[in-house]
Amino acid sequence: MHLAWTAVAPARAVWTRLGTTVVAAFLASLVECVEALTVVLAVGSVRGWRSALGGAAVALVTLAAIVAAVGPALTRIPLHLVQLAVGAMILLFGLRWLRKAILRSAGLIPLHDEEAAFAKNTAAMRGGAGSGRGWDKVAFAASFHITMLEGTEVVFIVIALGAGGTGLLLPAGVGAAAALLVIAALGFALHRPLARVPENTLKFVVGVLLSAFGTFWVGEGAGFAWPGSDLAIPCLMVAYLAIALCLVPMSRGGVLPVEG
Amino acid sequence: MGWLRSIVREVWGLFVDDGSFAAAIVVWLPLAVLVLPRVGVSTRAAGPALFAGLAAILIESVLRASHRRSK
DSSP, X not given: OHHHHHHHHHHHHHHHHHHHHHHHXXXXXXXXXXXXXXXXXXXXXXXXXXXXXXXXXXXHHHHHHHHHHHHXXXXXXXXXXXXXXHHHHHHHHHHHHHHHHHHHHTTSSOXXXXXXXXXXXXXXXXXXXXXXXXXOHHHHHHHHHHHHHHHHHHHHHHHHHHTTSTTOHHXXXXXXXXXXXXXXXXXXXXXXXXXXXXXXXXXHHHHHHHHHHHHHHHHHHTTOOOTTGGGHHHHHHHHHXXXXXXXXXXXXXXXXXXXX | OHHHHHHHHXXXXXXOSSHHHHHHHHHHHHIIIIIXXXXXXXXXXXXXXXXXXXXXXXXXXXXXXHHHHHO
């Protein structure tokens, strides 16, 4: 019985870490991809698809090159130092998202509105629309700009999640790439912003996941012995989620509808 | 270069929007990592203590923001 447990426990711990890394990268990237897609769709529908998609594609190649350069370089730094530094950054990032998502769910700050963002960007792009031939510099630059901005956040998330342990960069990258493919396919099929994506709920969940990872890695980097080893990660997730869910009604002092 | 400036601003914004919330985390992390083991907290208890501090910072910040907005 004891032998069986010792064989199963490490395998379960590995899958816990791999699975949560892929899911966290996927969900976090999904939010950023939705925001970038809104602007690329606005640019493409007003000024033409060639320049809009060209700008986004060049930005994606640039971002992939950054991941390829920075990711492996991190493996040369001692793991506990990477875990401390990246854990601290991911905590700042994750807890900020979680705090904001709690305040949004409580109705204390407004929800992000993709339809309004699409209308605003479409209006901004109308002046001097491209001829349809050649490259439209304004459309290319706008598309490149938004993809770089939102993509930088995705790159940070992938590198941060991938730096937490040996062999985690690939699953984090797979999670982010899957999010990009899903959003690109939906955008291609629908040709309009994904207003029905429950963005705040996603940010809530991602805030919980990243806060749990950050706490765990800072502890690991500091040499703390987490009870249950890697299984402490899901326990931290449950604890952060419970606190966040309690904080929503506490901070609004009444009952308001929470975004689905 | 405008786009580079906005990327730098965006990256900064990734970590900080409420200054005192970010400052509290930045102060608590080195305290937990350096001080907890020296004041007799065992390595098994230090992880949960690290989490408890972060949870307290989150709770205080959300409730403070809630009071500020309800005034």
